[in-house]
Amino acid sequence: MSLIEIKKLNKTYEGGEECVMALRDVDLNIERGEFISVMGPSGSGKSTLLTILGGLNHPTKGDVMIDEIPIYGLSLEKLADFRREYLGFIFQSFQLIPYLTVIENVMLPLSITQRTNREQVKMADEILEKIGLAGKATRLPDQLSGGEQERVAIARALVNSPPILMADEPTGNLDSKTGKEIMDLFKSLNKEGQTIVMVTHNPENTSYSTRTISLRDGRVETVASKMKSDYPFARMEEQNIS
Amino acid sequence: MRLKDISINNLRRRKGKVFFLIVGLTIGITTVVTLISVTRMMNEDISRKLDEFGANILIIPRSDDLSLSYGGMNIGGVSIDAQTLKDSDVPKIRQIEVRENVSTVSPKLIGVTEIQGRKVPLMGIRFDEELRLKKWWKIHGVEPKSRDEVLLGNEVAVRLFRSTGDHLTINGKPMRITGVLDETGSQDDFLIFSDLTFAQETMKKSGALSLIEVAAFCNSCPIEEIVRQISEKLPHAKVTAIKQTLQTKMEALDHFKKFSVGISIIVLLIGSLIVFTNMMASVNERKREIGIFRAIGFRKSHVVRIIFLEALIVGLIAGIVGYALGLGVSHIIGPMITGMKGGSLFIDPLLALGAIFLSSLIGILSSAYPAIHASKMDPTTALRAL
Numbered sequence: 001m002s003l004i005e006i007k008k009l010n011k012t013y014e015g016g017e018e019c020v021m022a023l024r025d026v027d028l029n030i031e032r033g034e035f036i037s038v039m040g041p042s043g044s045g046k047s048t049l050l051t052i053l054g055g056l057n058h059p060t061k062g063d064v065m066i067d068e069i070p071i072y073g074l075s076l077e078k079l080a081d082f083r084r085e086y087l088g089f090i091f092q093s094f095q096l097i098p099y100l101t102v103i104e105n106v107m108l109p110l111s112i113t114q115r116t117n118r119e120q121v122k123m124a125d126e127i128l129e130k131i132g133l134a135g136k137a138t139r140l141p142d143q144l145s146g147g148e149q150e151r152v153a154i155a156r157a158l159v160n161s162p163p164i165l166m167a168d169e170p171t172g173n174l175d176s177k178t179g180k181e182i183m184d185l186f187k188s189l190n191k192e193g194q195t196i197v198m199v200t201h202n203p204e205n206t207s208y209s210t211r212t213i214s215l216r217d218g219r220v221e222t223v224a225s226k227m228k229s230d231y232p233f234a235r236m237e238e239q240n241i242s
Numbered sequence: 243m244r245l246k247d248i249s250i251n252n253l254r255r256r257k258g259k260v261f262f263l264i265v266g267l268t269i270g271i272t273t274v275v276t277l278i279s280v281t282r283m284m285n286e287d288i289s290r291k292l293d294e295f296g297a298n299i300l301i302i303p304r305s306d307d308l309s310l311s312y313g314g315m316n317i318g319g320v321s322i323d324a325q326t327l328k329d330s331d332v333p334k335i336r337q338i339e340v341r342e343n344v345s346t347v348s349p350k351l352i353g354v355t356e357i358q359g360r361k362v363p364l365m366g367i368r369f370d371e372e373l374r375l376k377k378w379w380k381i382h383g384v385e386p387k388s389r390d391e392v393l394l395g396n397e398v399a400v401r402l403f404r405s406t407g408d409h410l411t412i413n414g415k416p417m418r419i420t421g422v423l424d425e426t427g428s429q430d431d432f433l434i435f436s437d438l439t440f441a442q443e444t445m446k447k448s449g450a451l452s453l454i455e456v457a458a459f460c461n462s463c464p465i466e467e468i469v470r471q472i473s474e475k476l477p478h479a480k481v482t483a484i485k486q487t488l489q490t491k492m493e494a495l496d497h498f499k500k501f502s503v504g505i506s507i508i509v510l511l512i513g514s515l516i517v518f519t520n521m522m523a524s525v526n527e528r529k530r531e532i533g534i535f536r537a538i539g540f541r542k543s544h545v546v547r548i549i550f551l552e553a554l555i556v557g558l559i560a561g562i563v564g565y566a567l568g569l570g571v572s573h574i575i576g577p578m579i580t581g582m583k584g585g586s587l588f589i590d591p592l593l594a595l596g597a598i599f600l601s602s603l604i605g606i607l608s609s610a611y612p613a614i615h616a617s618k619m620d621p622t623t624a625l626r627a628l
Contacts, residue, residue, distance in 0.1 A: 051621075051622050054537065056536075056621045056622050057622050076542070077541045077542065077543070080536065080540060080542075081539060081541070082539070083537065083539035084538065084539025084540075085539070087539075089534075089537045089538060091534070095534060097248075097531055097534065098255075099252050099255035099256055100248070100251055104243055104247070104251065107243040108243070108535075109538050109539060110243065111243045111244055111245060111247070111248065112245065112539070112540055112541075112544055117243065117244075120243055140255075156538075
């Protein structure tokens, strides 16, 4: 059983007189340990796909199963709990709470759990250490560089050890050097077994992932994957899915 | 970290916005506390004045002949009346069971005398008792100490073209004017005050009295009971509680109370409105933040709690500061309104708790809609759906 299973996914946005079909009949399976890039031009539906996968956006039709749980069968509150336990989110920008320090931001997902303060601080310290921001725990976000802020966001997304990491344009606001550092980080996390689903419009980023899914006009256009063993210099096998 | 830390840190690190929020609510609470404190001061002041100064019981002869009025109350006629009050009645008043409640007994004889061919009302009093009764009298000069001295009411002095130090003749007797009263706005302005015995002799009514005014404390004993006991001792007299003295003063206080309530409601509503609009603006500004909370896995109830906690903290601070300020302001303006000297600054724990509770309640109620609005924000639109 795949970690993520999507069947016949459809999403229609109704805006006044117009109906926009953001996603049409998308079928997708994502296995544990994969690093997926979702690519496509703007309007292709990749953002919609991510939000639906993330339990943030009800599909118009179709099923989303994560770890064999039909997530859209859950109540809104249970879905919130599910997100907390299963998913780590990295958003495009402005994702840190400006009035919380680095470590407080990282502890955010833990603040609504039963964990004691001491446990929370320990978990946060560990992940900050891993991410390379151990010395900046008490800084506020506006005292950090773009790359550092991104790292804090990654730390926050990972502090609860969620099975799936969801990232939306993680390098969108970064210069190429910092962007590369972030992608290297993702790569090393994936090597340790972290499942990652990343939306990006930067083709260079896809070289870090194990599989690339291209969307156009709401449909899956191509799925390109690398052999895991040859990563990152594997041959590309292209499959066309109609 | 807990939810409360999110609320606290938001308030701590965004002081500018919080400041206006607190100020609005604080002004409301300060106003309410000030009004309550000043009302209390006025109440105390009136009670004290009622208890210590001014008569609250009037004793007149039982009579159907009403031809003279004093202080708006009709007193017995000047004509010969079988049931006059006498000097001997006075000590009886001090013999009632609750005599410790009797503060001042001031007997009076009212009549008409002739001065320079004009008829002028003359009132014979015992100056020491009357002055205890009428603390509001302001005398230009001094009170009469002997039987050939008189005190003039303001209007009389004007009409007779006399002032302190002058003389006048009453029924042939030369009298020295030792003092003139400041205008009181009452019947007293039109009277000449002389020693009681002199008045009794001059009017040829030895030992007689027109009325007796009594000031009694009613704290431990209701005034009706005191009236009843005096009536028992003086069966030939009509004893009444001067409710109107009490009434006008109480009415004034009552008006002030109603006014205070009205003002308080308005001011608190404005405070609520300030909290509400500020919270709504704040929540709208924090769309992204709330989107992040929701995406991370915060339930709606978590988001509501964060907003409520912020409002509660603001309410608590506004309550404490509002109470302290209210205490200070009432300490300054209270004496101005009541004429009392500022007493010691004492902290009423009940009022303090009430102020803090009210402030917190307003904070929470005013932020209810913003909080629920925040929790319902669709995370995708809040994050500007990427």
